[in-house]
Amino acid sequence: MQQQKILRVADAVQKTGLSRSTIYRLLEAEDFPSPIRLSKRAIGWTEEQLNKWIADRVSGFGNASPER
Numbered sequence: 001m002q003q004q005k006i007l008r009v010a011d012a013v014q015k016t017g018l019s020r021s022t023i024y025r026l027l028e029a030e031d032f033p034s035p036i037r038l039s040k041r042a043i044g045w046t047e048e049q050l051n052k053w054i055a056d057r058v059s060g061f062g063n064a065s066p067e068r
Helices: 009-016 020-028 047-060
Strands: 036-039 042-046
């Protein structure tokens, strides 16, 4: 069994390149993976959840051409 790593908000910010407020806004819009409740005041995501979310976002932009 492969060990999963739980990433906290600061880790998610670093991994996605999004700001903390953008992550919370995407959570409100249900456009970001649901977090895991770690304690009363702490949340996190598995690294696998974030990797999949990033891959889905990247694949959605695969055929987009840059605007000029």
